[in-house]
Amino acid sequence: MLQEIQNDLQVDNVEIKGMKQLYFILWTIGEKFPPQKTLSNHELPRHENYLKQAYREGRLLMAALFENGSGVITLMEAETEYEIHKFVRNNPEVMDKRIQARIKPCKPVHWKSFN
16 A cells, blocks of 8 residues: 555655754854944854855744844754754854854744634
């Protein structure tokens, strides 16, 4: 029976990957961030380019800057928790301790239609 289904769907040569997990990342000012500055009035081009690359690769779903410049939130997809921690650790501004990050796994909410 399984073989019949595979033949019908033509999935013989398709690699089926695991489900991706969503992660909420809160990026905030680190210990070596310039004093008297915020994330809205201090340029971090390496961080920005790092996030843009993740967006181009389809891993970054959205990003938003807090109005007061105290943080940035991102919503990302990753195959594993190790992958998302590696992504954060490899951010050049995290490596230089200019910013820090907190990672929280999350699940999408599927709202019911109340028409």
